[in-house]
Amino acid sequence: MQKLKLVMVGNGMAGVRTLEELLKIAPDLYDITVFGAEPYANYNRILLSPVLAGEMTLKDIMLNDVEWYAANNIVLHLGRKIVKIDRRARKVIAADGTEAEYDRLLLATGSNPFMLPVPGTKFDGVITYRDIADTNAMIEAAANFKHAVVIGGGLLGLEAANGLALRGMHVTVVHLMEWLMERQLDRTAAGMLQRSLEAKGLRFLLNTQTTEIVGGGQDGKVGRVKGVKFKDGSEVATDLVVMAVGIRPNTELAEMAGIHCNRGIVVNDTMQTFDPKIYAVGECVAHRGIAYGLVAPLFEMGKVCANHLANFGIGRYEGSILSTKLKVTGIDLFSAGDFTGGAGAEEIIMHDAMGGIYKKLVIKDNRIVGGVMYGDTVDGSWYLQLLRDKQDVHDIRDHLMFGQSHLGNSGHQGQSKAAAMSDQMEVCGCNGVCKGVIVKAIKEKGLFTVDDVRKHTKASSSCGSCTGLVEQILASTVGGAYQPAQSKNKPVCACTDHTHEETRRMIREHKLLSVPEVMKFMEWRTPNGCATCRPALNYYLISTWPHEAKDDPQSRFINERAHANIQKDGTYSVVPRMWGGSTTAAELRRIADVVDKYKIPTVKVTGGQRMDLLGVKKEDLPGVWRDLGMPSGHAYAKALRTVKTCVGSEWCRFGVQDSTQMGIDLEKDLWRMYAPHKVKLAVSGCPRNCAESGIKDVGVIGVESGWEIYIAGNGGIKTEVAQFLCKVTSREEVLEHAGAFLQLYREEARYLDRTVHYVARAGIDYVKQRIVEDAAGRKALYGRLRFALKDAPDPWQERAQGVAKHEFEALTV
Amino acid sequence: MNAPEKAFAMTSWRKVGSVEDIPQLGARVVKSEHGDIALFRNADDEVFALLDKCPHKGGPLSQGIVFGRHVACPLHNWSIGLADGQAVAPDVGCAQRFETKVENGFVLLKM
Numbered sequence: 007m008q009k010l011k012l013v014m015v016g017n018g019m020a021g022v023r024t025l026e027e028l029l030k031i032a033p034d035l036y037d038i039t040v041f042g043a044e045p046y047a048n049y050n051r052i053l054l055s056p057v058l059a060g061e062m063t064l065k066d067i068m069l070n071d072v073e074w075y076a077a078n079n080i081v082l083h084l085g086r087k088i089v090k091i092d093r094r095a096r097k098v099i100a101a102d103g104t105e106a107e108y109d110r111l112l113l114a115t116g117s118n119p120f121m122l123p124v125p126g127t128k129f130d131g132v133i134t135y136r137d138i139a140d141t142n143a144m145i146e147a148a149a150n151f152k153h154a155v156v157i158g159g160g161l162l163g164l165e166a167a168n169g170l171a172l173r174g175m176h177v178t179v180v181h182l183m184e185w186l187m188e189r190q191l192d193r194t195a196a197g198m199l200q201r202s203l204e205a206k207g208l209r210f211l212l213n214t215q216t217t218e219i220v221g222g223g224q225d226g227k228v229g230r231v232k233g234v235k236f237k238d239g240s241e242v243a244t245d246l247v248v249m250a251v252g253i254r255p256n257t258e259l260a261e262m263a264g265i266h267c268n269r270g271i272v273v274n275d276t277m278q279t280f281d282p283k284i285y286a287v288g289e290c291v292a293h294r295g296i297a298y299g300l301v302a303p304l305f306e307m308g309k310v311c312a313n314h315l316a317n318f319g320i321g322r323y324e325g326s327i328l329s330t331k332l333k334v335t336g337i338d339l340f341s342a343g344d345f346t347g348g349a350g351a352e353e354i355i356m357h358d359a360m361g362g363i364y365k366k367l368v369i370k371d372n373r374i375v376g377g378v379m380y381g382d383t384v385d386g387s388w389y390l391q392l393l394r395d396k397q398d399v400h401d402i403r404d405h406l407m408f409g410q411s412h413l414g415n416s417g418h419q420g421q422s423k424a425a426a427m428s429d430q431m432e433v434c435g436c437n438g439v440c441k442g443v444i445v446k447a448i449k450e451k452g453l454f455t456v457d458d459v460r461k462h463t464k465a466s467s468s469c470g471s472c473t474g475l476v477e478q479i480l481a482s483t484v485g486g487a488y489q490p491a492q493s494k495n496k497p498v499c500a501c502t503d504h505t506h507e508e509t510r511r512m513i514r515e516h517k518l519l520s521v522p523e524v525m526k527f528m529e530w531r532t533p534n535g536c537a538t539c540r541p542a543l544n545y546y547l548i549s550t551w552p553h554e555a556k557d558d559p560q561s562r563f564i565n566e567r568a569h570a571n572i573q574k575d576g577t578y579s580v581v582p583r584m585w586g587g588s589t590t591a592a593e594l595r596r597i598a599d600v601v602d603k604y605k606i607p608t609v610k611v612t613g614g615q616r617m618d619l620l621g622v623k624k625e626d627l628p629g630v631w632r633d634l635g636m637p638s639g640h641a642y643a644k645a646l647r648t649v650k651t652c653v654g655s656e657w658c659r660f661g662v663q664d665s666t667q668m669g670i671d672l673e674k675d676l677w678r679m680y681a682p683h684k685v686k687l688a689v690s691g692c693p694r695n696c697a698e699s700g701i702k703d704v705g706v707i708g709v710e711s712g713w714e715i716y717i718a719g720n721g722g723i724k725t726e727v728a729q730f731l732c733k734v735t736s737r738e739e740v741l742e743h744a745g746a747f748l749q750l751y752r753e754e755a756r757y758l759d760r761t762v763h764y765v766a767r768a769g770i771d772y773v774k775q776r777i778v779e780d781a782a783g784r785k786a787l788y789g790r791l792r793f794a795l796k797d798a799p800d801p802w803q804e805r806a807q808g809v810a811k812h813e814f815e816a817l818t819v
Numbered sequence: 820m821n822a823p824e825k826a827f828a829m830t831s832w833r834k835v836g837s838v839e840d841i842p843q844l845g846a847r848v849v850k851s852e853h854g855d856i857a858l859f860r861n862a863d864d865e866v867f868a869l870l871d872k873c874p875h876k877g878g879p880l881s882q883g884i885v886f887g888r889h890v891a892c893p894l895h896n897w898s899i900g901l902a903d904g905q906a907v908a909p910d911v912g913c914a915q916r917f918e919t920k921v922e923n924g925f926v927l928l929k930m
Contacts, residue, residue, distance in 0.1 A: 461909055462909045532886065532887055533862060533887055534844060534861075534862045534886050534887060535886055536884075536886045536887075536889075536891070536898075537883070537884040537886060537891030537896060537898075540884060540886065541884070559842075559845075560842060560843065560844040560845045560884070560885065561844075561884070563884065563893070564882040564883065564884075564893040567882075568882070572879075572882060572893055572894070574876070574878075574894065576877075576878065576879040576882070812840065812842065812847065816847070816848040816849065816850045816855075817835050817836045817840065817847050817848065817849045817850070817858065818835075818849065818850050818851075819833045819834075819835050819849060819850075819851050819928060819930070
C-alpha cells in the first residue's frame with residue numbers, strides 16, 4: 007500500500023512532539039517530511055534561559071538530533087522556510103523553490119516575538135528573545151558591552167535579564183505594569199521576587215512606558231543602540247535592548263492560504279483547522295479563543311493531534327490550566343490557574359516575609375482554582391494536580407497549606423526538597439535509584455513524564471511512595487516543560503486511550519461479556535491487550551455481569567489462575583481459611599500432616615491470623631488442597647482476604663461484644679468476593695481495638711450499645727487511618743453496611759485501587775450518602791453483592807477434584 | 820578436536836504434545852534435561868519455547884500473562900519477546916530460545 011504523505015511546517019517542540027506521539031502509535035502510516043526555518047534540529051526552547059545563564063550548553067538542550075529524523079525515515083529540510091501552501095494542489099513551497107506534496111499537512115509554525123511599535127527598533131543591538139540566534143546575540147553582546155535594557159517584566163524578560171546579569175552586564179528591566187509578572191503573580195509575590203532579583207543586581211523601572219529607542223550611525227548607515235527614552239522624559243543609556251513584551255501566533259502562512267485565523271490558526275478540539283486536510287499544533291493555534299505560550303498545553307495538543315492523524319479518532323483537547331515556574335536559579339516561584347479569585351472565591355495565605363516564603367491558594371466551592379507560591383514551591387505540582395482533578399479539598403483544608411508531605415504522601419519525610427538533594431541521595435528505596443541516575447536519564451533520554459522516568463530508571467515503579475519526589479526532580483530538571491500526569495483521565499494502559507471509567511461504562515451499557523468483545527468494541531490498539539489491561543478488563547466483566555460474563559483465566563495474574571501465591575523461587579504458598587482467625591485441633595492436625603507429607607519447608611503464622619505454608623511445588627497444589635480439606639484463604643487474590651478478630655466478650659474481661667463471632671459471620675458472608683484489590687477486615691470487641699480495625703478496608707469496633715463501622719483504612723505502604731462511616735446496633739446491620747460499601751467499591755473503583763484510594767477520590771460524604779443515608783440504595787447494593795456471590799465455587803475444592811488439571815501438570819519430552 | 824562431542828550433542832526434533840494441550844494465551848512447562856522449558860501458545864496459535872527462566876531474576880515465564888508475541892514475567896513484570904527471548908526496552912536481557920514447529924497439530928521442540 008502506498009503510504010500517505012504528511013508534511014510538517016515548523017520544527018519546534020510542539021510539532022516534533024506530535025510526530026513522536028504519531029510514530030509511537032502508527033509508525034508506518036505516513037511518509038513524513040519536515041521543514042524548519044531555523045538551521046537546527048529540534049531543541050528545548052524552554053531551556054534557552056539556562057543556556058543564556060551559562061548553566062547549560064546548546065548541546066544539552068537538543069531534544070531530537072538530525073540522526074533521530076534519519077532513524078525514523080523523516081525527510082528533514084533545515085533552514086528552509088515555507089512561503090506558500092497550495093491547498094488545491096496539496097503542496098507546500100519553500101523560499102528556495104523546494105516543494106512537497108501532502109495528504110495531511112501539520113502546521114506548527116510557532117509564534118513571533120512582538121516588537122514594540124516605537125521608533126528606533128532598527129538599531130543594532132535591539133533584539134527579541136525567541137531562538138538560538140537571539141540567545142547567541144545576547145551572549146555575544148554580554149562579552150563586548152556593559153549595559154542592557156530588557157523591556158518587559160514577564161517570565162521571559164526576567165529570565166533574559168537574569169542571564170545577562172550573570173554574564174556581567176548591568177541590566178535594567180523596564181515594565182509597563184505596576185508589578186512584575188502580573189499575569190502570573192499577585193502584588194505580594196511579585197514584590198518578593200523583585201527584591202530577590204534586586205539583590206542579584208538587577209534594576210527595575212515599573213510603571214514605565216518606552217517611547218523611543220535611540221542609537222548612533224552616520225552616512226545613512228544604522229549604528230548601535232545608545233539608549234531608551236521613556237514617556238516621563240527620562241532616559242537610560244544602554245548597549246543592548248531585549249524586547250520581551252509578548253508573542254504573537256505566527257499565522258502569516260496560514261492566512262495567505264486562506265485558512266481561518268483569529269489571533270491564531272483556529273482549530274477544533276481535534277486540532278484540525280478549517281481545512282480538514284490541515285492540522286495545527288503549538289503556539290500558532292487559537293483553540294477556543296486561546297493561544298497558549300507555554301509548553302505543557304502544546305504537548306497535550308500534540309498527543310491529541312497524533313491520535314487523529316493516526317486515524318484513531320479518540321481524544322479531544324479541551325484546553326489547559328496554565329502553570330508557570332520561573333527558571334532563575336535560586337528563586338523558587340510557581341503560579342497556576344486563576345490566582346486572583348473573584349466573586350465567591352476564598353483565599354488561604356501563608357506569608358513569612360523574613361523567611362522569604364509566600365503561599366496563596368484560591369479556593370472556590372471547596373476546590374482549588376489557582377495559586378501563587380514564592381520561596382517554597384515543592385508542593386506546586388501537587389496543588390496543580392488537585393486543581394486539574396477538581397478534587398474536593400474540604401477534608402484536607404486545615405493542613406492544605408503545609409503541603410503534601412504533611413499529608414504523608416511524598417513518602418520520604420524531610421527529603422522533599424528535590425533541588426537541594428545531592429546526586430547520591432536515594433530517591434527510590436525499593437529499586438535503589440538515586441537522584442543522579444534520574445537526572446541523568448531525564449537529560450540524556452529527553453524524558454518529560456513520570457511514566458517515562460519510571461520505565462527508564464525503575465524509580466517509583468514498585469511501591470510508588472516516592473512518586474512525589476520523582477515528580478519534583480522531574481519538574482526541577484525540565485522546568486516548565488513538566489506537567490503532572492492527568493490522574494483524572496488516565497487511560498487504562500498504552501493499549502487504549504479509554505479510561506477505566508469509560509471502559510466500565512461501556513461494559514455495562516453495551517453488555518459486553520468477554521475480554522475480546524471489549525477490545526473489539528472499544529477498538530483496542532493491540533490484538534490481545536497486555537498484562538496491565540487484561541486483568542482489569544476481566545475484573546470489570548465479572549463484577550459487572552456476575553454469572554454471565556466469561557471469567558478468563560489467561561487474563562488473570564498467575565496467583566488467581568493457579569489459586570496460590572507465587573514465591574520468588576517459583577514455588578507457591580498455601581494459606582487455608584481460618585474463619586475469623588479461629589481453628590480447631592482437627593484442622594491443625596491436618597495441616598501438620600500435609601506439611602509432613604509434602605515436605606513443606608516453612609510454616610508461618612500470618613498477620614491475618616492464619617497459617618502460611620510456604621514452598622509448595624506447583625504440581626503438589628491439588629493434593630495439598632485435597633488433603634487439607636479447608637477452603638481457599640484467597641491469600642493470593644484481589645479478593646476478600648481475612649477478617650481479623652480479637653477474642654471479644656466470650657473470654658475477654660474488657661470485651662463488650664462478641665467480636666470473634668461477628669468476624670466469622672462477616673467472613674462467611676464475604677468470602678469468594680473478588681474486588682479491584684485485596685480487601686481486609688477486622689472486628690474488635692471493645693474500643694481498645696486489639697484487632698487493629700483502624701487500618702482495615704472495613705473495620706468494626708464493638709461498643710456497649712452496638713458496633714461502629716470504619717472504612718478505607720490501610721496498613722500498607724502508607725498508613726491510612728480508617729474513617730468513621732456510621733454506628734449500628736445489630737449483626738444484620740453490620741453485614742449489610744459492610745457488604746454494601748464493598749459492593750460500591752467493587753462497582754466504582756478502578757482496578758488496583760484500594761478502598762482508601764477509591765474513597766479519597768469519591769469523597770467520604772458521597773460514600774456516607776450512598777451507604778448510610780440512602781437505605782433503599784444500600785439494600786440494593788447489598789442485594790447485588792449477594793447475587794454475585796451466590797453459588798460462587800471454592801476454587802480449591804474444584805481443583806482438588808480435577809478442574810484445570812493442565813495448570814498443574816508438566817509435559818515431558 | 821571436540822567434533823565427536825558436538826556430534827553427540829546434536830539436536831533433534833522431539834514431540835512434546837498437541838497444540839491443544841497448551842491453553843490459548845497461556846503456557847505449559849516441559850520438563851527436560853536442559854531444565855524446565857516454557858511452551859507458549861498465542862492468540863494466533865503460534866507456538867514458542869523459552870527456557871523457563873526470566874533473564875532478570877529467574878522467574879518462571881511459563882506462569883506469566885501472554886499477550887501478542889510477549890509474555891510478562893510473573894515476578895517483576897518484565898516483558899519478554901516470545902520469538903527472540905529478548906526483554907523489552909528499557910530492560911535488557913535474553914531468555915534462551917528453543918525452536919518449535921507444529922505438524923499435524925503436534926508440537927515439536929528442537930533440542
